[in-house]
Amino acid sequence: MNHYQLNITADDKQVVLERILQVARYRGFLINGINAQVNNADNIGIIKLFVSSERSIGLLVDQINKLIDIKSVTVDNKATQSTSA
Amino acid sequence: MASEQLTGAALLFKVLQQHQVKHVFGYPGGAIMPIYDALYDSDVEHFLCRHEQGAAFSAIGYARASEQVGVCFATSGPGATNLITGLADALADSIPVVAITGQVATAAMGSDAFQEIDVFGLSLACTKHSFQVTDVNDLEKVLHRAFAIALEGRQGPVLVDIPKDVQIALVDEKHGNYSQLKNKVKLPPANVGSALALMSKAKKPILYVGGGVGMAQAIDELRSFAKCTGIPSVSTLKGLGALDPQDANYMGMLGMHGTKASNLAVQACDLLIAVGARFDDRVTGKLNEFAPNAKVIHFDIDTAEIDKRRKADVAILGDLKVNLPSLEMPLSIEQWQETCQAMQRDFGWRYDHPGENIFAPAVLKELSDRVPENTCVTTDVGQHQMWTAQHMKFNDPTNFLTSGGMGTMGFGLPAAIGAQVSRPHDCIITVSGDGSIMMNVQELATIKRFQLPVKIVLIDNSKLGMVRQWQDLFFNGRLSETDLSDNPDFIMLAQAFDIKARQITKKHEVAEAIEEMLDHNGPYLLQVKIDAKDNVWPLVPPNTANDKMMENT
Numbered sequence: 235m236n237h238y239q240l241n242i243t244a245d246d247k248q249v250v251l252e253r254i255l256q257v258a259r260y261r262g263f264l265i266n267g268i269n270a271q272v273n274n275a276d277n278i279g280i281i282k283l284f285v286s287s288e289r290s291i292g293l294l295v296d297q298i299n300k301l302i303d304i305k306s307v308t309v310d311n312k313a314t315q316s317t318s319a
Numbered sequence: 320m321a322s323e324q325l326t327g328a329a330l331l332f333k334v335l336q337q338h339q340v341k342h343v344f345g346y347p348g349g350a351i352m353p354i355y356d357a358l359y360d361s362d363v364e365h366f367l368c369r370h371e372q373g374a375a376f377s378a379i380g381y382a383r384a385s386e387q388v389g390v391c392f393a394t395s396g397p398g399a400t401n402l403i404t405g406l407a408d409a410l411a412d413s414i415p416v417v418a419i420t421g422q423v424a425t426a427a428m429g430s431d432a433f434q435e436i437d438v439f440g441l442s443l444a445c446t447k448h449s450f451q452v453t454d455v456n457d458l459e460k461v462l463h464r465a466f467a468i469a470l471e472g473r474q475g476p477v478l479v480d481i482p483k484d485v486q487i488a489l490v491d492e493k494h495g496n497y498s499q500l501k502n503k504v505k506l507p508p509a510n511v512g513s514a515l516a517l518m519s520k521a522k523k524p525i526l527y528v529g530g531g532v533g534m535a536q537a538i539d540e541l542r543s544f545a546k547c548t549g550i551p552s553v554s555t556l557k558g559l560g561a562l563d564p565q566d567a568n569y570m571g572m573l574g575m576h577g578t579k580a581s582n583l584a585v586q587a588c589d590l591l592i593a594v595g596a597r598f599d600d601r602v603t604g605k606l607n608e609f610a611p612n613a614k615v616i617h618f619d620i621d622t623a624e625i626d627k628r629r630k631a632d633v634a635i636l637g638d639l640k641v642n643l644p645s646l647e648m649p650l651s652i653e654q655w656q657e658t659c660q661a662m663q664r665d666f667g668w669r670y671d672h673p674g675e676n677i678f679a680p681a682v683l684k685e686l687s688d689r690v691p692e693n694t695c696v697t698t699d700v701g702q703h704q705m706w707t708a709q710h711m712k713f714n715d716p717t718n719f720l721t722s723g724g725m726g727t728m729g730f731g732l733p734a735a736i737g738a739q740v741s742r743p744h745d746c747i748i749t750v751s752g753d754g755s756i757m758m759n760v761q762e763l764a765t766i767k768r769f770q771l772p773v774k775i776v777l778i779d780n781s782k783l784g785m786v787r788q789w790q791d792l793f794f795n796g797r798l799s800e801t802d803l804s805d806n807p808d809f810i811m812l813a814q815a816f817d818i819k820a821r822q823i824t825k826k827h828e829v830a831e832a833i834e835e836m837l838d839h840n841g842p843y844l845l846q847v848k849i850d851a852k853d854n855v856w857p858l859v860p861p862n863t864a865n866d867k868m869m870e871n872t
Contacts, residue, residue, distance in 0.1 A: 296623035302448045
């Protein structure tokens, strides 16, 4: 089982969290934790998503990136390495 | 710039008009009544279906046959939930549909009000995107965005849920430019050099064509690429029509019910060029034994399809119309072409069939040979669907509409209605089965109401045929809930909707009955009785490599 941390920025829409969680579950990733905040200055949501799966994280990154309200998705390699050790 | 004030419902129709929407499919109800009231004053023509699922499938058929956005309406609660299967179907097959649902008033939302359901929540898994409009001032922007999202990139369904108070609230039309989407995914430059190098080295390349070609309107570019390179080609179910069926290098459909030549060629190839295809499990069979010796070049518009099921050696992302011509290059593969053509000759379809009973593949070949140009065929799901895909020829993907990804029984009849509305002067035929047709049989009333000249070819084996076939082959013949011998009298049923109908049971009746159906100036149901034990061949059993297909021996 590989553990990953994703750093996601998104438009501040209430439902964006639901969309991300639905995609993560459906695509075969266990959600281990989530940290979400909104930057009120520019209405951008900043989400840290902690997931684990046997599947390649690239599959989830691509699927989350397809969501309309998502601005960026990156894998935190440092966190990924430390959690999978 | 502010202009006249109008209700949210009236604004909806203004926006529909701006997107050249002339026809919508739907069913009224309590929470969408202001929209149906505004429809009364609108130029949009509404087709009353007899179930919201029928409305959704008609919108899909309309979209697929005409390459425009299909639009459907439903009320809240059960109306909205009845749309869900259609939206899922549109998502699986990447069809641009905008679904408008009424919702209970905002003040009542979340109170378990009458006919209230969280359709927005339901939509998350079965739409490309969805909106719930709680402020009428957002409505215009949201509706324009919905159309833009449905069409942008990989197409798909978008749902807009509009509470009743938003429908009746007054608002200024803003005339903003809302259709521009940000291109947030930066596509890497096409790696043309690497792809050309793979093509140059290949001795046994195969062109594997999917539904994305039609969606990209890249038929000409694909055919030009196929002609220039001379690469032998195969098609997915949804890709049928993209390649010229008369092309000597075209081998037909691949996969579970693909042609033997297609599957053997793909398994033997050393380069697989996937164009708008997604390595679906019905195509690949056992994935890790699919095209085991092939390098892969994968063309797609959707980044998420690259490496999803099969690692690509070279990915070429973006518009096929732009990218395909950049790889045109004559190849010296005459020996491989001859091998593929020999397989086509050796393993071609046979239509000889013992006895007097009707052989469905022969009926569909006969139908294919006789239909007028630009005929559009829809199907339901099951044996008749696979026989249609195998034995009819299509010259454009807009002429073959079938539920590919979702495999939804009940698709064919309402999809044919949508196709007929979008192409009133073309012949529209639905090939259905006696199981499938009952799934949305109420849409015969829609055909009657609008006098749509849809032709229905009902392949009737009094069975849930494909499930029966699998029970025979893989469940020790233990037939469970697949007997439909108590079906209604389909001739009487059709006649109850003023639809001319005829039953045939013997081979010698086929040609004349097809002619009668095609000559009839109105809707027609041709019930074709076949042997209940006829199977679809070949068949690649589940989780099996495609070269280990079962055949009729």
